[in-house]
Amino acid sequence: MYNAKYIIPGLIIFLGLVLFPFIKGIGQPELKIETEKPKNVKECVLKTEKMRDVHMVLLNEWRDDVIRNGKRVYTNEAGKQFNMSLTNTCMGCHENKDKFCDKCHEAVGVTPYCWTCHNISPVKKEGGK
Amino acid sequence: MQRSRRDFMKLAGVSALGLSAGTLGFLGQGAQAADALPTATDFAKPITAKQWAMVIDTAKFDDALFKKVITACHAYHNVPEIPGKQEIKWIWTDEFHGAFPTERPAFLADAQEHRKYLLLCNHCANPACVRVCPTKATFKNNEGLVVMDYHRCIGCRYCMAGCPYGARSFNFRDPQDFIKDMNLLYPHRTRGVVEKCTFCVEKLAQGKMPLCVEASGGAMIFGDLADPKSEVRKVLKEKYAIRRNPSAGTEPSVFYIL
Amino acid sequence: MIEKALKGSPRYFGVLMAFLAIMGIGGGFYLVQLNNGLMITGLSRDVSWGFYIAQFTYMVGVAASAVMLVLPYYFHHYKAYSKMIIMGEFLAIAAVIMCLGFIVIDIGQPQRMLNVLINSTPNSVLFWDMVVLNGYLILNVVIGWTSLMAYWKRVSPPAWVKPLVYTSIVWAFSIHTVTAFLYAGLPGRHYWLTAILAARFLSSAFCSGPAILLLMTLLISKVTKFDPGKEAVKTLSTTITYAMCVNVFFFFLEVFTAFYSNMPGHMDPILFLFSGFEGHTYMTPFMWIAALFAITSLILLIPYKWRYNRDVLVPALILLVIGTWIDKGMGLIAAGFTPNPFEKVTEYLPTGPELMIALMIYAVGGFVLTILWKIALEVRAEVEGGL
Numbered sequence A: 001m002y003n004a005k006y007i008i009p010g011l012i013i014f015l016g017l018v019l020f021p022f023i024k025g026i027g028q029p030e031l032k033i034e035t036e037k038p039k040n041v042k043e044c045v046l047k048t049e050k051m052r053d054v055h056m057v058l059l060n061e062w063r064d065d066v067i068r069n070g071k072r073v074y075t076n077e078a079g080k081q082f083n084m085s086l087t088n089t090c091m092g093c094h095e096n097k098d099k100f101c102d103k104c105h106e107a108v109g110v111t112p113y114c115w116t117c118h119n120i121s122p123v124k125k126e127g128g129k
Numbered sequence B: 001m002q003r004s005r006r007d008f009m010k011l012a013g014v015s016a017l018g019l020s021a022g023t024l025g026f027l028g029q030g031a032q033a034a035d036a037l038p039t040a041t042d043f044a045k046p047i048t049a050k051q052w053a054m055v056i057d058t059a060k061f062d063d064a065l066f067k068k069v070i071t072a073c074h075a076y077h078n079v080p081e082i083p084g085k086q087e088i089k090w091i092w093t094d095e096f097h098g099a100f101p102t103e104r105p106a107f108l109a110d111a112q113e114h115r116k117y118l119l120l121c122n123h124c125a126n127p128a129c130v131r132v133c134p135t136k137a138t139f140k141n142n143e144g145l146v147v148m149d150y151h152r153c154i155g156c157r158y159c160m161a162g163c164p165y166g167a168r169s170f171n172f173r174d175p176q177d178f179i180k181d182m183n184l185l186y187p188h189r190t191r192g193v194v195e196k197c198t199f200c201v202e203k204l205a206q207g208k209m210p211l212c213v214e215a216s217g218g219a220m221i222f223g224d225l226a227d228p229k230s231e232v233r234k235v236l237k238e239k240y241a242i243r244r245n246p247s248a249g250t251e252p253s254v255f256y257i258l
Numbered sequence C: 001m002i003e004k005a006l007k008g009s010p011r012y013f014g015v016l017m018a019f020l021a022i023m024g025i026g027g028g029f030y031l032v033q034l035n036n037g038l039m040i041t042g043l044s045r046d047v048s049w050g051f052y053i054a055q056f057t058y059m060v061g062v063a064a065s066a067v068m069l070v071l072p073y074y075f076h077h078y079k080a081y082s083k084m085i086i087m088g089e090f091l092a093i094a095a096v097i098m099c100l101g102f103i104v105i106d107i108g109q110p111q112r113m114l115n116v117l118i119n120s121t122p123n124s125v126l127f128w129d130m131v132v133l134n135g136y137l138i139l140n141v142v143i144g145w146t147s148l149m150a151y152w153k154r155v156s157p158p159a160w161v162k163p164l165v166y167t168s169i170v171w172a173f174s175i176h177t178v179t180a181f182l183y184a185g186l187p188g189r190h191y192w193l194t195a196i197l198a199a200r201f202l203s204s205a206f207c208s209g210p211a212i213l214l215l216m217t218l219l220i221s222k223v224t225k226f227d228p229g230k231e232a233v234k235t236l237s238t239t240i241t242y243a244m245c246v247n248v249f250f251f252f253l254e255v256f257t258a259f260y261s262n263m264p265g266h267m268d269p270i271l272f273l274f275s276g277f278e279g280h281t282y283m284t285p286f287m288w289i290a291a292l293f294a295i296t297s298l299i300l301l302i303p304y305k306w307r308y309n310r311d312v313l314v315p316a317l318i319l320l321v322i323g324t325w326i327d328k329g330m331g332l333i334a335a336g337f338t339p340n341p342f343e344k345v346t347e348y349l350p351t352g353p354e355l356m357i358a359l360m361i362y363a364v365g366g367f368v369l370t371i372l373w374k375i376a377l378e379v380r381a382e383v384e385g386g387l
Helices: A006-026 A048-067 A086-093 A102-108 B002-023 B029-034 B065-078 B129-130 B158-162 B211-215 B231-238 C010-036 C049-066 C067-075 C085-104 C123-154 C161-184 C196-223 C230-261 C264-274 C283-299 C310-337 C352-386
Strands: A072-073 A081-083 B052-057 B091-095 B116-120 B138-140 B145-147 B221-224 B254-257
Touching: A006 C085, A048 A086, A072 C067, A081 A086, B052 B231, B052 C067, B065 B091, B065 B211, B129 B138, B129 B158, B129 C264, B211 B221, B221 B231, B231 B254, C010 C352, C049 C085, C049 C123, C049 C161, C049 C310, C067 C085, C067 C161, C067 C196, C085 C123, C085 C196, C085 C352, C123 C161, C123 C352, C161 C196, C196 C230, C196 C310, C230 C264, C230 C283, C230 C310, C264 C283, C264 C310, C283 C310
Parallel strands: B052 B254
Antiparallel strands: A072 A081, B052 B221, B091 B116, B138 B145
16 A cells, blocks of 8 residues: 555544544443423423424424414324414423523533524523523 | 404403412412413414505504504514614604605695605515525515515525615614513514514414504504405505505505505 | 645745735634624615625626636637636636625625525525536636646646536626626616626626736736736737727616616616715715726727737726726625615715725635646646746
């Protein structure tokens, strides 16, 4: 091989960098994040596990349905109906963004831009943004 | 009949709210206000149309009514009050020369000359803004409304160049600091997107009239332009009404009775 | 071939450093714009496009103008352009990169830029402008690089380049036509709402673009051993002269239509530019300078004895470039928005930060062009020296 003395160490460094997050994760305990649950309501729009997985997909579907398709009522598997609204429905129950949304978002390093427009709560004014 | 029934419902709603506030006060402020949040049942009976339209009876307006109508819209929709030429407005007024420049007004009658005219997005049947938008962020929905999808807008401002009515505003800066009393039930906009009047699409979905129409006390009439029996069509059959810059070919849906 | 860009004189690296420094300073201002929004510009609700979009439009013209060399060289086998052709193609690459840069700095949500692809909308001219500009960039990169590579290897370019070259000729016209359609199809903007806008764009491009190319080539021939050839300079200056005549002629067509028809909507923007509108005269000095420069450049260029004399040619070209730049890079956008559809004037002049951010894009173009031209000149010197 041409330039094997450069290519092989280069490949090893490259693979090391790519695989570093996986190697570091070996043997680590499962990520557990404690979030504050709503007090008055027991059931969410979908089951908790499902919400954890697909809430962002659901929100995108809600967004397109409300704005683009003129559909504003969501019916879940149990037949219960909801107003498709991030602030008025989701945040109506999940009153504390900082103790619910932010907990996971910060841990996994995502910054959704929902809050540059949507209010954090439909009932109380937050000091921060 | 329809109107009085709705008024009754509203009255009933308000008193029920008052009652709950009085009796359930111990639940705390959050729970109390949460009662007023729109739920799925609020959207059970939407009013729909093929092409929503508005007729404005300009003689019925005075400064106080303008203020009432504009405040009703801007306060609810969190329209910021930004001073200067980078302002944002959904509904505003201008004198005849500014509102109807293509009429080339000369020697206007005093009444029309000294009157102001309420201006807003025309929700055109053939809108130039929709034609030019490169991302379908602004589009025509199935009720004839020209809708903005703020999530999709890239802020190229092509629609502002396209609109011959100056109905669109751009968020040159973050609007949050310029909204006096945030309506928490309604979102505001973010820096870098275009915004405009929505004909209160969220109110229509609840079977209610747009806020400006509600506040106008009958000086604005709202209905389906495609339905010959609608209130707007009845008014247009009786009275001569003009539209802004009709030669632009956009077919505006806002009519003015002079 | 790229390694030719990595070695060079201190002067070459000095130029690159200067461009990098300007990029850095402009980049600082761009960060301010990213964090605060377009509020730092002079733009407003009434004048919603300004300096950025105007520079974009001017640069599309410069990019398209490469066709004034490509067409005679490839279509009519005009061999006098054999040394200039690669310079024109590489200038087009730098110009298109600047065009894309000016669009990016103008939009309010640059992170959502790819929405134009994700939600592609064929009824929007902006979508097509994105398509033709990127297509033109790819065409010129492929054609320019392949031809230069073949020249360097002393072989003739591969056969598949020919069809691409012919495509690029048509494509060059399309980029400026589509850019004109951005403006010409808007119902409320009288200054733009004219069928001749695309033709005006092309004529102003075909004089100003080659003028910029010729000026820079003459500058290069002073500081390096590169010689574009007497014949090439003569022919290109004649092309520039014809295009400028057509450009001025097209402008007078506009003036006639507006003023003989006496339609206020058509007259008002021209009045605003040249005599002021309702007391707003901030554009008139610029426009009269543009008119004066344009006419003077024509007086100097039309007599061929003056035109073929480099001492006259160079100042004439400078006047021409400034004149066409004011017309397209300032007047065009301002008069489209002023007076607005309600016959009111909102004044617009770019702010300092706005100019600095635009300068950053110009520096990016200069940086790219310096590297590309360095490669082209080194390759030519090597091949000619080796012969």
